[in-house]
Amino acid sequence: MNSAIKADVVVVGGGPAGITAAIAAGRLGAQTVLVERYGFVGGMSTAALVYPWMTFHTDSGEQVIKGIAQEIVDRLQANGGSPGHLRDTVGFVHTLTPYHPEIYQVVATDMLREAGVKLLLHSFVDEVMVSDGVIEHVVVTNKSGRTPIKGRIFVDCSGDADVAKLSGAETLQGREGDNRSQPMTMKFRMRGVDLHKVKAYMISHPEEFYSKTPFAELPDLPLTGVSGFYSQWKRAEVPINRDQVLFFAGPADDEVLINCTRVQGLDATNAEDLTLAEQEGRKQVLLMSEFLKRDVPGFERASISAVAPQIGIRESRRIKGYYQLSKEDVVEGRKFSDVIARSGYPIDIHDPSGKGVTASFIAGDGAYDIPYGCLLSANVPNLLAAGRCISTSHEALATTRLTPSCMATGQAAGTAAALAAAAGVKPQALDILQLQEQLKKDGVVL
Structure with a gap:
C-alpha cells in the first residue's frame, strides 16, 4: 500500500457532476481530490458519447441552470467547442446544447487545475474504509499500486453509487417491484x-x-x-x-x-x-x-x-437519502425550502422492457426544485451524492439523470462539502441558508 493522500474533499467520478463538484469545492479553498477511472474526464458525455446536453431551460425558455455549468458552456463557446444553447428541433424541450467532447475534456481539466483540484486519472476506487459509520478513506488502484485517500467529506459522483455501496450506505436500484432499470444505449x-x-x-x-x-x-x-x-x-x-x-x-x-x-x-x-x-x-x-x-x-x-468507448447507462444504483424526489414533486413543479438546484427537463423514461418512451411534463412555471436532502446519504454522515445517483424514485431519476441537472447537483454537493469541511461539521449539520447564499453568489439559480 502506498502512502496516503490527504484531502478535505474527495470526489469520486469525473463526469459532469464530479467536475462541477470538484471545481466548486476547490474554489472555496478546500483541498480537493478528484478520482476518475478513465484517462480523461467527462463521464457519460465523453466515455459514452452522450450528446447534446439537455436542457438548461424550462419549456418557456427560462434558464434555470447556470453557475459552473454555464461557465463551462461559455468556455466551450470561447474555444470553438459549442454554439451555445440552441432550439431543440425535436421539440421535446426548449433548448439543447451541442458541444465538442474533445474540447470539453480540455476545458474541464483546465478549470479543475485553476481551482486547485488534484486530478487522479486511470484510478478506480475498489475499497472504502469506514469507522463508526463514517468514511475514513477510499482506496484507489492504478498503475502506482493501491493508494488510500483520506478525506473529511466524500462526494459520490460515480453514477453507479459505487462509493455509497462500498461504504455500506443504503442504496436503491431500478423501479419498484421488479428493480428493472432503463435500457442502456451504445451511441x-x-x-x-x-x-x-x-x-x-x-x-x-x-x-x-x-x-x-x-x-x-x-x-x-x-x-x-x-x-x-x-x-x-x-x-x-x-x-x-x-x-x-x-x-x-x-x-x-x-x-x-x-x-x-x-x-x-x-x-x-x-x-x-x-x-x-x-x-x-x-x-x-x-x-x-x-x-x-x-x-x-x-x-x-x-x-x-x-x-462510444463504453455503453451509455441511464440508470443503475442510487443512494437512499434524507429525501427521495418523487414523480409528483417533478410534474407538479414543487418547491422546497432546502432547494439547491432547479431543472426544467421533463420525466423521460425509456421503457425497461417495452419499445416506448414515457414522458411527463412539468406544471406551473415549468421547473421543479431538487432539495438538499436528495444529496445526503441516509446513514453515512460524511457522504454526499451528485449526478445520476442522488436520492430519487425510478420516475424522478428520469429527469435528474440529464447532464445539466447533474452539473447543478454536482456544484451543490461540492459547495456543501467544502463548507462542511471548513466548519468541521458533517454535511447534514450545515446551515442550509449558508449553502444557498454561497450557491447564489456563485451564479446558481434557486
Whole structure:
C-alpha cells in the first residue's frame, strides 16, 4: 500500500457532476481530490458519447441552470467547442446544447487545475474504509499500486453509487417491484449525412415525426435533433426494441449522433451483464447504420465515424437519502425550502422492457426544485451524492439523470462539502441558508 493522500474533499467520478463538484469545492479553498477511472474526464458525455446536453431551460425558455455549468458552456463557446444553447428541433424541450467532447475534456481539466483540484486519472476506487459509520478513506488502484485517500467529506459522483455501496450506505436500484432499470444505449456518430435533405423530408412529411416538432419554425432553425421516420422504421423491422429513430446534429456540419440502440434487462452494476451489454450494443450499432444508409433520406453516403468507448447507462444504483424526489414533486413543479438546484427537463423514461418512451411534463412555471436532502446519504454522515445517483424514485431519476441537472447537483454537493469541511461539521449539520447564499453568489439559480 502506498502512502496516503490527504484531502478535505474527495470526489469520486469525473463526469459532469464530479467536475462541477470538484471545481466548486476547490474554489472555496478546500483541498480537493478528484478520482476518475478513465484517462480523461467527462463521464457519460465523453466515455459514452452522450450528446447534446439537455436542457438548461424550462419549456418557456427560462434558464434555470447556470453557475459552473454555464461557465463551462461559455468556455466551450470561447474555444470553438459549442454554439451555445440552441432550439431543440425535436421539440421535446426548449433548448439543447451541442458541444465538442474533445474540447470539453480540455476545458474541464483546465478549470479543475485553476481551482486547485488534484486530478487522479486511470484510478478506480475498489475499497472504502469506514469507522463508526463514517468514511475514513477510499482506496484507489492504478498503475502506482493501491493508494488510500483520506478525506473529511466524500462526494459520490460515480453514477453507479459505487462509493455509497462500498461504504455500506443504503442504496436503491431500478423501479419498484421488479428493480428493472432503463435500457442502456451504445451511441455512435456518422459523417457524410445530408442534413439539408433530412430537414426537407421533415417539412414535406410532418406525419412521420414527433408531434411536438416545431415545424412552423423549422425552415429558419438549424437542425439540432430529429425524432421520427416512423414508417421507415416500421417497414425495416430492425430487431431493436424501440419505436422510432432519434439522432442529433453535430458537432460537424455533416455529422450526427445516433441514439437508437437499446439493451434491456441487464444490470449495469454487474460485470457479466455489463460485458454482455457492450457486445450487444456494438452489434446493434452495425444494424442501425445499415438501416439508416439504406432507408433514411440524407444518409445515403453516411458512414460510422465513432462509436462510444463504453455503453451509455441511464440508470443503475442510487443512494437512499434524507429525501427521495418523487414523480409528483417533478410534474407538479414543487418547491422546497432546502432547494439547491432547479431543472426544467421533463420525466423521460425509456421503457425497461417495452419499445416506448414515457414522458411527463412539468406544471406551473415549468421547473421543479431538487432539495438538499436528495444529496445526503441516509446513514453515512460524511457522504454526499451528485449526478445520476442522488436520492430519487425510478420516475424522478428520469429527469435528474440529464447532464445539466447533474452539473447543478454536482456544484451543490461540492459547495456543501467544502463548507462542511471548513466548519468541521458533517454535511447534514450545515446551515442550509449558508449553502444557498454561497450557491447564489456563485451564479446558481434557486
